[in-house]
Amino acid sequence: MVRSGQTGLRQDTQGAPEHGESKSKQKPVANRLYQTSTMAALLDAVYDGETTLDELLQHGNFGLGTFNALDGEMIVTDGVARQFRAEGVAAEVPGSLKTPFACVTYFEPEQTVSIDEPLDKAEFEALVDRLVGNPNLFAALRFTGLCEKVDTRTVFCQCHPYPPMLEVVKKQPTLTLNAVQGTMIGFRTPAYMQGINVAGYHVHFLTEDQKRGGHVTEYKVTRGTLEVATISDVDIRLPRTQQFAQANLSPDHLHQAIQEAEGG
Numbered sequence: 315m316v317r318s319g320q321t322g323l324r325q326d327t328q329g330a331p332e333h334g335e336s337k338s339k340q341k342p343v344a345n346r347l348y349q350t351s352t353m354a355a356l357l358d359a360v361y362d363g364e365t366t367l368d369e370l371l372q373h374g375n376f377g378l379g380t381f382n383a384l385d386g387e388m389i390v391t392d393g394v395a396r397q398f399r400a401e402g403v404a405a406e407v408p409g410s411l412k413t414p415f416a417c418v419t420y421f422e423p424e425q426t427v428s429i430d431e432p433l434d435k436a437e438f439e440a441l442v443d444r445l446v447g448n449p450n451l452f453a454a455l456r457f458t459g460l461c462e463k464v465d466t467r468t469v470f471c472q473c474h475p476y477p478p479m480l481e482v483v484k485k486q487p488t489l490t491l492n493a494v495q496g497t498m499i500g501f502r503t504p505a506y507m508q509g510i511n512v513a514g515y516h517v518h519f520l521t522e523d524q525k526r527g528g529h530v531t532e533y534k535v536t537r538g539t540l541e542v543a544t545i546s547d548v549d550i551r552l553p554r555t556q557q558f559a560q561a562n563l564s565p566d567h568l569h570q571a572i573q574e575a576e577g578g
């Protein structure tokens with residue numbers, strides 16, 4: 315009985331369709347957002363995920379996130395994941411490292427504009443909003459150029475029992491980069507997705523020399539190139555961990571808490 319059903323069973327369970335697809339020469343789907351876990355889970359101290367960097371990078375070559383135990387900020391540029399730890403120093407990471415929250419895509423810009431006058435954060439975001447148009451879709455953006463100022467922060471490795479993120483961010487190391495050349499990448503999430511992701515803008519920065527950066531809280535761009543793409547295709551992988559099962563993902567004041575944790 316076991317044998318008679320084995321062939322079919324094996325095809326289903328051993329076919330490993332995900333691996334098969336990712337290893338094939340098929341061109342990846344552009345501008346599809348692949349996300350692990352949710353922002354609300356991170357806020358509730360679900361700091362350990364199941365997704366390795368190797369797996370994550372099969373779904374995108376551009377993005378951001380954090381690492382298990384909240385051990386630094388992540389930026390993914392040109393298919394390379396980097397980790398910013400204390401002092402915002404960047405290092406390449408092994409593919410075996412895991413992430414509790416990350417967003418990646420194969421970014422293919424749909425619009426490219428030159429910026430040749432200084433824009434503060436609000437002006438820059440308004441420009442992206444104008445380019446993207448539809449406020450109810452996600453967008454990915456990349457700015458490459460000179461910034462008058464970039465304020466970044468880096469979360470640092472936490473020990474069990476994990477404290478809530480709002481406590482962690484109060485002690486976060488910050489770094490201000492002045493007159494710095496680099497790349498700022500990230501996503502704009504529609505307001506109705508608050509908690510699933512970070513509603514509004516979430517961007518990370520990497521200096522041109524690829525040595526420093528982090529999660530961006532404030533900035534002013536001087537000149538450079540802005541590229542944007544609209545995202546309507548979203549793939550969210552929810553953890554099957556005990557931590558996630560026990561998390562409170564609809565807390566009171568979710569919006570305020572995320573703004574405090576991810577904002578300035």
Ligand SMILES: [Zn+2]
Pocket residue numbers: 378379387516517518529530
């Ligand atoms: Zn961030």
